[in-house]
Amino acid sequence: MTTATGISRILGFLRDMLVARFLGAGGVSDSFFVAFRVPNLLRELFAEGSMSSGVIPVLSQYKATKGQTAVAELVRAAFTFIAILSGLVCILGIVFAPLIVNAIAPGFSSNPVKFAQTVFLTRIMVPFLFFVSISAIVMGALNSRKVFFVPAMASTWFNVGIISTIAVFYFFWPNHSAVVAVGVTIGGFFQFASQVPTFYKNEYSLRPNFNFSHPGLKQIGLLILPATVGTAVSQLNIFISTILASYLPSGSITYLYYAMRLIQFPVGVFGVAMGMAVLPSLSEHAARGDFDTLTKDFTFSLKLLFAITLPSMIGLIALSEPIVNCLFQHGRFDYEAVRGTTAALLCYSTGIWAMVGVRVVASTFYSMHDTKTPVRAAVFTLIINIAISIILMEHLSFAGLALANALSSCANFLALFYFLNKKLKHIAIGGIVWSFMKTLLASAMMGIVGWYLINIKQVSAIPGVKWNTTGHFMVKSVYLALVIAVCAVVYFTIAHLLKSEEAGYIIKTLKRKITGGGSGQTV
Secondary structure, three states, X not given: OHHHHHHHHHHHHHHHHHHHHHHOOOHHHHHHHHHHHHHHHHHHHHOHHHHHHHHHHHHHHHHHHOOHHHHHHHHHHHHHHHHHHHHHHHHHHHHOHHHHHHHHOHHHHHOHHHHHHHHHHHHXXXXXXXXXXXXXHHHHHHHHOOOOHHHHHHHHHHHHHHHHHHHHHOXXXXXXXXXXXXXXXXXXXXXXXXXXXXXXXXXXXXXXXXXXXXXXXXXXHHHHHHHHHHHHHHHHHHHHHHHHHOOOOOOHHHHHHHHHHHHHHHHHHHHHHHHHHHHHHHHHHHHHOOHHHHHHHHHHHHHHHXXXXXXXXXXXXXXXXXXXXXXXXXXXXXXXXXXXHHHHHHHHHOOHHHHHHHHHHHHHHHHOOOOHHHHHHHHHHHHHXXXXXXXXXXXXXHHHHHHHHHHHHHHHHHHHHHHHHHHHOOOOHHHHHHHHHHHHHHHHHHHHHHHHHHHOHHHHOOOOOOOOOOOOHHHHHHHHHHHHHHHHHHHHHHHHHOOOHHHHHXXXXXXXXXXXXXXXXXX
16 A cells, blocks of 8 residues: 555656646746645545545444445445535535635735636636545445555546646646646546446445435444544644735745645655555454454554654655755746745654654544544644644744644644543553654664765765756756665664664565565554
8 A cells, every 4th residue: 555655646746846847836836726725625524534434444344244245235325425415515616616715815815816717726626526535435445345555546547647637738728727727637537437447346336326324324424524524624724824825925835735745745655554554454353342452453553654754754854955956946946946845844844753643543543433532633733723823924934834734733643642542541652652762763863864965065066966956857866866775774774773673574574575475464
C-alpha cells in the first residue's frame, strides 16, 4: 500500500510541477486552489475521509459473521445510496457555487474578476465529488477483502487524468486554469474506473440495490455521520487558513497549498497507508473481542510509523529550500515563490509526526465502532487552531497559519492518544516514548549531515547547483538525490547503533521483499 501510495504521490508532484509552471504563484493560482478546496472538502466529508471509517469496520464484521455474499449485497446497497446522494450534492454545489466561494474566500469579493473565475472553476470541479464518492465505496469493499494495492493506486490514475488533460488541451485552450480544472474531474473518473475490474474479480457487483432499509447500511450511516462531523471540523482548520490567507498578500494561498502538498507526501505515503492498512485487521480483532492483540498491533504500528516519518520530517526541514527549488521553481514560479513556500513548509513540517499518528489512533477508534471520540478531539483542535492562527498570522503572516496547523495537529494527537489509553488501559506508553526518542535522535543527526552537505561552500562550485536560481533541474535533482541517499544511510546506521527495533524491522522487511520472501509480521 505504501508503494502504491508512493507512486501516486510522485505523480502528484509531477502534476504540481506542471501546475506551478503554468499557473505560477499569484491571483490565477490562488483562484484555482480556492476552487479546488470546495470539491476537496466535499471529498473529505462524504468520500475518502469518512467513508472508510464507516464502511470497513462494518464490512469486516459482516465478513466475519455472515460471509462474503452478505457483504456483497450490503456493498450494492451502499454504492447505490452513495451514488444518488453524491449526485444530489454535486448539483447543489454547482448551483450554489457563488455562495460557497464567498464563504471560503471572502477576501475575493473585492475583486469581481477573481471571484467570477473562482466560481467558474468550482463548477467545473464539483463533479469530481461524485466519482471519488463511489470510488471510496469500491475502495472500502476491496480493503475489507485485504486488497490494498489496486485501491491505493487509484489516486495514481487521478494524477494521470490531470497530467494527460494538460498535455492534450494546454495549447488549444487559453484558459489554463480551466484546463487543469477539467483534468481534476477527468482524473476523478479514472480513479473510480481503475478499480472496477478488481472489484468484480472479488465477487462484488455495481448492480443497483435500492434496499435503503438494509440494517448494515444503517450501521454504516451511524458510523459515517459522526466521522463526517469530525472530518468537517478538521477540514475547517484548512478552510480557516484559506479564509485568513485570502486577506494576506497575493500568493499566500498558493504558498500554503504547495507546502501542504509536500507535507502530504510522508503523511499520505506512510500515515494514510498505515491507517488504512491496519483498519481491517484491527476491526477483526475488535469484532472477536481480542483487545490484547488489537493493542499490540496498534502499538507496533505507531512505533513503526514514527520510525519512518520522523526522519521524513527532519529531512524536509533540513532540505526544504532545495526540495522546493527542484520541484517548483520553473516557468512562472520564481524564487520569491520558493521562499514563501519554504517558509510555510518549515512551519508545517513540525507537525508531521502528529498528523501521521492521528491516522493510526483514529483508525483504532473506528475499528471499535467509536467515531465520537475523534469528533471531540477534532473540536478541541479546531478551537486551538483558530486561536493560534489569529495570533500568529499577525507576526508571521501565512507562515503563522502553517505553524498554527502544525501545533493544533500535535494537540489533536495527544488528545486522541489520551482517550485511547483510557479506553484500552494497557498501552505500553513507555515503549512508545523510548522508541520515539531514539528515532528522533537518529533523525536529528541525519538532518545535521543533510544540512551540511547542502550548504557547504564546495556545493556552489558544482555547475548549476545554486538553490536560488531557475534551471539545471537534472544536476540539482541528482545532487539532492545523493544527499537524501546519504541521509538514509546515516539514519539507519545510527538507528542500528541505538538498537532501534523498528528500524531493524524495516531493513529486514525490505530485504525479504527484495529477495522475494514473506512479509514477516502482520500489522
